[in-house]
Amino acid sequence: MDRKGWIGLILCVIGLFAWQWYVITHYGPRPTQSARKPGQAAQGPAGIQLPHTGSEGAANGAAGVIGSRESFSAPEALPPEQRAVLENAKIKVLFTSWGGAIxxxxxxxxxxxxxxxxxxxxxxxxxxxxxxxxxGDSLAAYQFRAEGRDVVFSRTLPSGVELRRRYWLGEGYEIRLEQQWVNPATRETVFPRWKLCLGLAEPIHRxxxxxxxxxxxxxxxxxxxxxxxxxFGPAGILGIQWRGPxxxxxxxxxxxxxxxxxxxxxxxxxxxxGTLLPDRLVCVREPLPDFPGSGSGQPAAGLKAWAYFPEVVLPPGSALATTFTVYAGPxxxxxxxxxxxxxxxxxxYGFWGWVVKPLVWCMVHLHRIxxxxxxxxxxxxxxxxxxxWPLQSAANRHMKEMQALSPRMKELQAKYKDQPDKMQAEMMKLYREFGVNPLGGCLPVAVQVPIFIGFYTMLQSAVELRHQSFLWIHDLTRPDxxxxVPVLGLxxxxxxxxxxxxxxxxxRMTSPAAENPQTRMMQWMPVFFLVFFYNFAxxxxxxxxxxxxxSIAQTYWNLKKPVPTLHRVKKPKASGLSLRK
Structure with missing residues (x-):
């Protein structure tokens, strides 16, 4: 490797260490907060006690009631919280009377x-x-009761309308909510625009x-x-910021x-x-100070969202019931x-969905075998x-044809070394004369690029590969x-x-006779991939x-074949017919 090659390699290594330092500094593990006392429940934001991971509630979808003694640090006082649990083979759902929700x-x-x-x-x-x-984001207290395998919350609104919310579990990861407004008054009541909280999207790892x-x-x-x-971050380029956070x-x-x-x-x-669609989504960035490893430095962050719905008009003595489905799962x-x-x-998946969906289908069905x-x-x-394989073999054959033309190309390079445009034109003429396609070896790479990008896109959300081990790899969705390194943290x-x-x-196998610095540099270009893929899944x-x-095995097999003898392409004979006006 020449001087430029060594410089490129050194820059790659420096970039790798710099990137690793950046990741550790901004996303690495932080010292954890002081451990809580034994028996003390973990406290979430706003003073809500986080659920224990024990066997609260009853299995097989039956509702179990859990009392709550802690208070909610909100502007208005709330009565003691009541909790209920529904569970099936896939999920365990904890409900609260504070908000009559999940x-x-x-x-x-x-x-x-x-x-x-x-x-x-x-x-x-x-x-x-x-x-x-x-x-506003206020929580209201609901009355709770269990009806068989359903959890029911209810409260009376200031307008006199009774709001009832019945939850039950569907199949797998589905939760159903029947929400009913009952207007007992003798006049029409309008329930103004309202919103439902979608919860918090939060990371699993920092x-x-x-x-x-x-x-x-x-x-x-x-x-x-x-x-x-x-x-939510500021927007700008080259240090010029046109929008703040x-x-x-x-x-x-x-x-x-x-x-x-x-x-x-x-x-x-x-x-x-379908009869009651939201028409607006509002999101906020929410810091997670209680996230593991957020005791110091910049805390982890999540994203919270609300769906806004139009007003509901209730005629006198009427009731309106709507059913929502919540999917909470992979x-x-x-x-x-x-x-x-x-x-x-x-x-x-965006534009690459046409590649990713077949990849996912093939991976899942192969896993059954x-x-x-x-x-x-x-x-x-x-x-x-x-x-x-046939396409790659054809590309290797083109490479051998280029190798056969190499002596003539060197002659042209020596003859027109001071006339680059003339040299390029003569080379193209040489390719046409012997019927050689200089881009023939690029086709297999071009074909595989969509598959590579499809794999990259699929891995952004391939939960099927999560926690799947192979050889020394503990998780195929994380680095192996x-x-x-103790001192460097690499x-x-x-x-x-x-x-x-x-x-x-x-x-090096596909361009063994690389003599110009540019070609030799291209042989070491894969080192740059180390920076981008070193910490990838x-x-x-x-x-x-x-x-x-x-590809190495196939290229080695194809290169063992002798260099082909090239022949000039016969030019088509000019037709004796001519067009007359």
Whole structure:
């Protein structure tokens, strides 16, 4: 490697250390707060006691009542809280009489860290589905009763309208709410614009990408909207700032089929009845001082959202009942697809959905045959390489043809070294004369780029790969760290190093006679990938490494063949016919 190559390699290593320092400084673990005393319940924001992870309530969907003695630090005094639990095979839902809503949802088949349960809205200051006026975030006290496997809350509004809220569990991760307004008065009553809280989208790890913490909505016109945590930051370029940080972001006012908040792998989706659609979504950035590791420095942050609904008109002596569906669970394509109303758009694949959806389908169906997702990725990569094997062989043949033309090209380079335009024209003429396509070797790479981007996009929300191990990899959705350098704090991730090493070998095999500095530099370009993929999900470098190994074997086999003898392409004979006016 020449001087420029060494300089490029050194810059890559410096960039790697700089990026690792940035990640540790801004997103790394912080000293935890002092441990609470034994038996003391964890206190969430606003003084709400967080649910214990014990076996509260009754199983199989039956409602269990849990008393509460703590007080809520709100402007108006609230009576003691009552809690109830409904659970099925997938979720355990904790309800509260403060707001007559969902305090939190525990996902039984998923874990946050180790054996720690994964709880949605764990640090939320407001329960999911809390109903409030258009202005203000107040909680109201509801009367509670259990009716079989249903949880029922009720209260009388200042206007005299009775509000009843009945909850029950659907299949899997679905929670149903029947909300009923009853107007006993002899006059018409108008319930003004109101809102429902969607809860808090919060990270699981401090290093979760901030852009994955977001809110989505799907309009009645079929348009997908999105607000994410980075949208609350200042906007600018090259040090020029044209907008400061924002505390609140409002969506366009339009009817919405569904609204949702989501993290990298999980989501809470509200599907309203078709006769009562929300028309506005408001989001705020909410710091999480109680998030593990937030004892000092910049705390983690979540995103809180409310869905706004139009006013409800109640004729004298009438009742209006509407049913809402809440999905609180993983962002699995099949589950979201079954919800209907385009709920699978929550995955937000964008333009690359046409690649990602087949990839997800293939991965999930291969996993039914192969129990390990690491092996699934390897088998899937081998299948892709088998499909494109003829195309890669044709590209290698083009490379051999270019090798046969190399002596003539060197002659042209020496002859026209002071006339670059003339040299380029003569080279193109040489290619045409012998029927050689100089871009023939680029086609396999161009074809595989969409698959690579599809893998990258899929891994942003591939909950199926979460906590799936393979060899030394503990989690395919996280880096394959095996150790950490004590002084530098640099994680040692072997798989990206292997990926870059195989990429360098492949680059040198495909251009062995590189003599100009630019070509030699291109052989070491894969080192730059180390900076971008060093801390990425291990599934992506696993796919790319297997892809490189198969390409190396195929290229070695093709290069063993002798250099072809090129012949000039016969020019078509001019036709003796001519057009006459």
């Amino acid at each position: 305090r939190s949802v525990e996902l039984k088949n998923h874990r946050a860290h180790g054996d720690e349960p994964l709880v949605l809205n764990r640090f939320g200051r407001e329960p999911v589905m809390n109903l409030a006026g258009e202005e 290093q979760d990408p901030p852009a994955t913490i977001a809110a989505n909505w799907f309009s009645a016109q079929g348009k997908l909207g999105r607000i994410s945590l980075p949208d 924002r505390s609140l972001i409002d969506s366009p006012k339009e009817p919405m089929r569904w609204v949702a908040v989501k993290s990298q792998f999980f989501t809470t989706v509200l599907l309203p009845p 962002k699995e394509y099949s589950l979201l697809k079954n919800l209907g109303s385009g709920s699978d758009r929550i995955l937000d 192969i129990p390990n997702y690491g092996l699934v990725i390897i088998v899937f990569t081998l299948c892709i390489k088998a499909v494109f 760290t095996v150790a950490t 994680d040692i991730n072997p798989l990206p190093l292997i990926m870059v090493g195989t990429q360098i070998i492949l680059a 291990a599934a992506l470098p696993l796919y790319w490494t297997v892809n490189n190994l198969v």
